[in-house]
Amino acid sequence: MNELLGVAIAAVICWLNFILIDTWLGLPEGPGVKGAEFIGRDVQKRGGDLAGGFFQGNILCSPDASAGTLLGSIGCYLIGIPEGGLIAALLVYIGNRLCADPGYAGTTGTLSITIIIALTSFIGLTPIMYIVGMVIAITTIQGIHHPSASRLIGKIATKMGRHTKIN
Secondary structure: OOHHHHHHHHHHHHHHHHHHHHHHOOHHHOOOOOOHHHHHHHHHHOOOOHHHHHHHHHHHHOOOHHHHHHHHHHHHHHOOOOHHHHHHHHHHHHHHHHOOOOOOHHHHHHHHHHHHHHHHHHHOOOHHHHHHHHHHHHHHHHOOOHHHHHHHHHHHHHHOOOOOOOO
């Protein structure tokens, strides 16, 4: 498979994987770890959506599905499929407990991307494509424009019934 096409496909898959898992598991609903509320409020002050800000704060302060997807891809690249993904899932699980994160978004993201990488390897997508794709996916949420990204996350959270009730 052409590398640029593979990276583009992997970026879309990674973006959907981590956004849907993190939203489904409630990251936009409220700050789950220390620091997430401060980030959410700051994004809101700059014209963003509070739920999207909480989402951004949660993924910044604890290994959620974004980190899980990236680490799962790296594990599969370094160690192989599925062993690398399973080892990465264990490390993300430990990281969540160290952050006192009550959820399992990171572990879920790691396990789901391991399965996705295994399935898409038959059409030529490689773990390295997923690593690059995940860096692109994270950049769209954390690295370009926080208020715009938070509004997109807020719309997704509303559609999934996970928008914050906090004012």
